[in-house]
Amino acid sequence: MSEENIIEIHNLKKNYDKGNIKALNGIDLKIKRGEFISIMGPSGSGKSTLLNMIGALDRAEEGSIKVADIDLMEKTDLSEFRSQEIGFVFQMHNLIPNLTVLENVEIPMYEGKLNSEQMRERALELLEAVGLREKAETNPTKLSGGERQRVAIARALVNHPSIILADEPTGALDSKTGDIILKLLKDLHNKEHVTLVMVTHEPYVAKMADRILNVFDGKIKSSS
Amino acid sequence: MLMVKNPFRNKTRAILAIIGISIGIATIVALGMVTGGLQNSTQNTLKAGSAEISVTKIGSGSFGSSGGTLDESLVEDLKNISGVKDTAGILRVNANISTTSGGGFGPMGGLYLSGISRNKLNMVGIDSINGSFYTENDSKEIIIGKTAAGNLNKTVGSTINIYGTDFKVTGIFETGNFIQDGGAYVSLSTLQNLTSNQDKVSSIAVKVDPDANSSQVSQSIQNAYPNDLSATTAADQANRINQSLGAIDTASWAISLLAIIxxxxxxxxxxxMSVYERTREIGVLKAVGWKNKRILGMILGESIVLTLVAAVVGVIMGIIAVEIILNFMPSSDSFTPLLTLDTLLKAFAVAFLVGVIGGLYPAYRASRLAPTEALRYE
Structure with a gap:
């Protein structure tokens, strides 16, 4: 694997429904460390499946996939990889409603080696970065949609991941709030030198990336 | 943090589950308190200073009054047996009493009345008294147990009519044994004259030398009078009562088992239900890198938190239930229920076990959820 490429995928295939649905039908992809990639494509084209493969939430049937020097086809326990290398931002923020904002951001650190004081410090640092430090003790149900997504971004970054995987992070937000979230993601991408892979429907959102991949029928049709 | 907060997210469901478990726990605690109280009372018969052996005529019980009497001369004769330190003749009757309060008391509506020499009272566990002891020489004086006093509504100075004779209550004693405390004592000669049992006793209390073995002395007594006397050590007696208590204990275990199921x-x-509702959340936990083991632990922990809360509620419910039930029982103060550490430990152990058993399968299911499917779950 080249030093430059943090993601290397070759001929990756994933089927659903006993092979009737070919979600990924031979993906070839290389992504450089620190790159900002947008993945576009119609519903059911396989873009979210591709994101899940990179994030080791699911396993492919064929091909090869290496992320941050780890062969995801070989490794059996992928939870440590997810905890150390990947930060997820979902369309629906997916915060846990009965925990405070601070506790939500601390969740990924439970598998790490920090003590509770260090965890709290790191979570507050991230909440500061997304501009929500003063809401640390608030319940997420009392936040606006944009604020919740900012908490989710803080949660994704808390373990110093090398890759942020964002699945339509602005899909549930109005355009103005969406822009704030995109700007925040892009700023953090620049500042933390983290690789950002974002699935989106919106062409204007995609254009903010260094490179746009168009996925169709489980294959990458074009890269620009 | 999650383990403590999560079980109470759906409050109605949590409360219903807690009530279900706590009823089982309350039953265990209530039965435990009753057994504990009875056991404690039994053990009080073994207290220091009391006689270790009770000698009766063969074929009669130690508390029996009609099972057969012994010649009082045996009281002195038994002192000659090796290992015997002291003896005391006791005459026991189940006396019918006339009382102005009209309330029936004790088995068959009578009062366990015993006659014993005033200076031998320590051999039946009566060392101290509220008031004074009776005097000897056919006095019409009586001392009564605390429970009997309460039930008959008598205090020091009251009179009790027994077999047509008025007795003056000179003192009230408390031994901690509910049978003793429900009875009364007069001097031996008084009771012998009153019941026409001159020179007769129904049992002989035997105190053994400190360095003698009570079982051996008991055997020696029976060997000396093989056709007449039956000797029982206090330990034997306690064991016999404990055996009946064992039956309650078995019932208590059966109820525990039922409570667990x-x-x-x-x-x-x-x-x-809780795992099902939180499928998506569990998907998120997996996505942020939580290991299956941690998710299993979280759900199992939540289940245990739920049942331990139920244990606390159940213990309180059990104590209140026993108090309420005893309040409505006519002879409620005949014994004191006792909450032992054993009972408490058992209640919490059962609750913990229920938590583990009940939580294991849901926790396993949660830990095996596929993250992509869990995240797609609406």
Missing amino acids: IGGVGVINTMI
Whole structure:
């Protein structure tokens, strides 16, 4: 694997429904460390499946996939990889409603080696970065949609991941709030030198990336 | 943090589950308190200073009055047996009493009345008294147990009419044994004259030398009078009572088992619903890198938190239930229920077990969820 490429995928295939649905039908992809990639494509084209493969939430049937020097086809326990290398931002923020904002951001650190004081410090640092430090003790149900997504971004970054995987992070937000979230993601991408892979429907959102991949029928049709 | 907060997210469901489990726990605690109280009372018969052996005529019980009497001369004769330190003749009757309060008391509506020499009272566990002891020489004086005093509504100075004779209450004693405390004592000669049992006793209390073995002395007594006397050590007696208590204990275990099964099913149901509702959340936890083991631990922990809360509620419910039931029982103060550490430990152990058994399957299911499917779950 080249030093430059943090993601290397070759001929990756994933089927659903006993092979009737070919979600990924031979993906070839290389992504450089620190790159900002947008993945576009119609519903059911396989873009979210591709994101899940990179994030080791699911396993492919064929091909090869290496992320941050780890062969995801070989490794059996992928939870440590997810905890150390990947930060997820979902369309629906997916915060846990009965925990405070601070506790939500601390969740990924439970598998790490920090003590509770260090965890709290790191979570507050991230909440500061997304501009929500003063809401640390608030319940997420009392936040606006944009604020919740900012908490989710803080949660994704808390373990110093090398890759942020964002699945339509602005899909549930109005355009103005969406822009704030995109700007925040892009700023953090620049500042933390983290690789950002974002699935989106919106062409204007995609254009903010260094490179746009168009996925169709489980294959990458074009890269620009 | 999650383990403590999560079980109470759906409050109604949590409360229903807690009530279900706590009823089982309350039953265990209530039965435990009754058994504990009876056991404690039995053990009080073994207290220091009391006689270790009770000698009766063969074929009669130690508390029997009609089982057969012994010649009083045996009281002195037994002192000659090796290892015997002291003896005391006791005459016991189940006396019919006339009382102005009209309330019947004790088995068959009578009062366990015993006659014993005033200076031998320590051999039946009566060392101290509220008031004074009776005097000897056919006095019409009586001392009564605390429970009997309460039930008959008598205090020091009251009179009790027994077999047509008025007795003056000179003192009230308390031994901690509910049978003793429900009875009364007069001097031996008084009771012998009153019941026409001159020179007769119904049992002989035997105190053994400190360095002698009570079982051996008991055997020696029976060997000396093989056809007449039956000797029982206090330890034997306690064991016999403990055996009957053992039956209650077995029932208590059976109820515990039932509580585990019923509570366990309730907890499984509650936790499966809880996991089902949080499928997406569990997907997120997996996405942020939580290991299956941690998710298993979290759900199992939630289940245990739920049942331990139920244990606290159940213990309180059990104590209140025993108090309420005893309040409505006519001879409620005949014994004091006792909450032992054993009972408490048992209640919490059962609750813990219910938590583990009930939580295991839902926790396993949660830990095996596929993250992509869990995240797609609406």
